[in-house]
Amino acid sequence: MKGAVKADTILCNAKIYTKGRLMDGGIAIKNGKIAKIAKEPNLPSAFSRIDLNGCIALPGLIDVHVHLRDQGRAYEEDFFTGTAAAVSGGITSVMDMPNNTPVTMDSASLKERMQTAQQTILANVGFYAAFPERLEEIGRLIEQGTLAFKLYLTTQIGGVDINDDEALLQAFAEAEKFGIPTAVHAEDKAAIDAASAAEQRRGHSDVNAYLKAHTPDIEAKAVKRILKIIRKSKAQIHFCHISSRETEVLIRESRRTGLRVTCEATPHHLLLTSSDLRRQGMILLTDPPLRPEGTTEELWKAARSAQIDIIASDHAPHLITQKTADSVWDVKPGIPGLETLLPLLLTKINEGKMELHDLIRLLAENPAKIFHLRSEGFLEEGYNANITVVDMHRRGRIEADKFHSKAKFSPFDGWHVTGKPVKTFVEGRLVMDEGKIVAKAGTGRILRSQINV
Numbered sequence: 001m002k003g004a005v006k007a008d009t010i011l012c013n014a015k016i017y018t019k020g021r022l023m024d025g026g027i028a029i030k031n032g033k034i035a036k037i038a039k040e041p042n043l044p045s046a047f048s049r050i051d052l053n054g055c056i057a058l059p060g061l062i063d064v065h066v067h068l069r070d071q072g073r074a075y076e077e078d079f080f081t082g083t084a085a086a087v088s089g090g091i092t093s094v095m096d097m098p099n100n101t102p103v104t105m106d107s108a109s110l111k112e113r114m115q116t117a118q119q120t121i122l123a124n125v126g127f128y129a130a131f132p133e134r135l136e137e138i139g140r141l142i143e144q145g146t147l148a149f150k151l152y153l154t155t156q157i158g159g160v161d162i163n164d165d166e167a168l169l170q171a172f173a174e175a176e177k178f179g180i181p182t183a184v185h186a187e188d189k190a191a192i193d194a195a196s197a198a199e200q201r202r203g204h205s206d207v208n209a210y211l212k213a214h215t216p217d218i219e220a221k222a223v224k225r226i227l228k229i230i231r232k233s234k235a236q237i238h239f240c241h242i243s244s245r246e247t248e249v250l251i252r253e254s255r256r257t258g259l260r261v262t263c264e265a266t267p268h269h270l271l272l273t274s275s276d277l278r279r280q281g282m283i284l285l286t287d288p289p290l291r292p293e294g295t296t297e298e299l300w301k302a303a304r305s306a307q308i309d310i311i312a313s314d315h316a317p318h319l320i321t322q323k324t325a326d327s328v329w330d331v332k333p334g335i336p337g338l339e340t341l342l343p344l345l346l347t348k349i350n351e352g353k354m355e356l357h358d359l360i361r362l363l364a365e366n367p368a369k370i371f372h373l374r375s376e377g378f379l380e381e382g383y384n385a386n387i388t389v390v391d392m393h394r395r396g397r398i399e400a401d402k403f404h405s406k407a408k409f410s411p412f413d414g415w416h417v418t419g420k421p422v423k424t425f426v427e428g429r430l431v432m433d434e435g436k437i438v439a440k441a442g443t444g445r446i447l448r449s450q451i452n453v
């Protein structure tokens with residue numbers, strides 16, 4: 001196009017998911033941003049061109065629930081391997097959980113974590129923090145760039161007493177003053193502790209004992225408690241990995257009464273059941289655990305009908321030795337998911353279980369809206385050039401031993417998939433091409449809250 005400023009790169013011969021539909025054309029990228037989306041003749045000239053061979057360009061997917069570990073737990077995962085896993089799975093941005101060593105819970109620990117991350121990240125990374133002991137520190141954490149807070153009701157992490165409703169309300173309200181949401185792992189600690197102790201007294205140490213100590217009721221109890229606490233506030237709460245219909249209905253009804261509440265589901269809760277856990281063993285142990293047959297279908301329905309807002313991996317890498325103890329009480333719950341999430345969901349789109357626009361809502365648009373990532377989530381001019389390119393027809397098999405993650409195991413190992421991410425662009429740069437990492441460590445950006453503090 002004459003007179004237009006030269007772009008850095010043109011992605012041509014693409015089907016582009018923009019404004020809710022697929023459009024044939026190309027994307028011009030300049031300074032890491034989308035400069036233009038148009039049919040070929042209307043694009044500016046560029047220094048380089050990349051042919052997408054008719055593949056689909058999606059807004060870069062955002063995984064809002066990831067444990068990147070590193071620092072004191074780098075033996076499980078580090079920022080390089082975790083973000084390599086993300087981009088090879090077609091995910092351009094992740095949000096890192098705070099249950100680290102040290103726990104991310106004050107501006108100093110967050111700053112250190114950000115500095116460590118910046119050296120090696122390949123994807124964009126934003127950070128959750130646990131609540132600090134002193135309320136004033138919440139503002140400092142936000143100033144340092146935390147995107148959200150994370151509250152574990154299963155275990156005491158961070159400085160606010162998880163048994164103190166009033167203290168929790170104050171913490172939620174303080175975060176909300178800055179427009180920052182709080183994500184909640186909703187399972188009631190006292191109920192889990194009592195049921196686990198009872199099972200242990202009976203000498204039970206198999207997966208059935210764990211399931212009895214982590215029932216859907218225990219999840220619902222924690223959700224009800226939080227909904228009650230925030231009843232008269234404007235606090236924005238996001239429930240992580242909900243695993244039952246009862247919880248989903250509680251959340252749905254609370255929204256009708258005006259509460260600012262959203263929720264997420266994981267691919268493993270959508271695709272696996274407690275029977276799979278019993279059959280395949282402890283590597284499927286996760287918290288909350290897998291649920292009986294029937295629940296998966298209810299979660300799918302809720303995800304398709306936008307009652308579940310987000311799908312997130314809850315990528316939780318562990319050493320294989322931590323997953324294979326004899327007693328369930330010694331096994332670390334958690335499943336790595338960054339490299340399986342998208343191929344599994346593309347397969348479900350091919351099977352007619354969900355639509356492409358559901359995927360984009362659940363993994364790009366809603367994550368960007370809920371966590372206030374204003375330059376992400378959409379392929380439109382002016383947005384950051386984070387782009388996931390997928391080939392819907394590519395067939396393959398999930399091979400956990402080839403993961404970039406240090407956690408080379410998966411409940412989905414050996415599953416056949418149709419649909420694969422083939423290229424991932426982060427801030428305009430190609431970082432993954434046909435499964436290979438092709439960018440330098442440090443290419444990713446730290447995502448900071450864009451809230452005025």
Ligand code: DOR
Binds near residue numbers: 285288335
């Ligand atoms: O399964 C889980 N794994 N649930 C959690 O709450 C923590 C996570 C982890 O950090 O491994």
Ligand code: ZN
Binds near residue numbers: 067097314
């Ligand atoms: Zn988690």
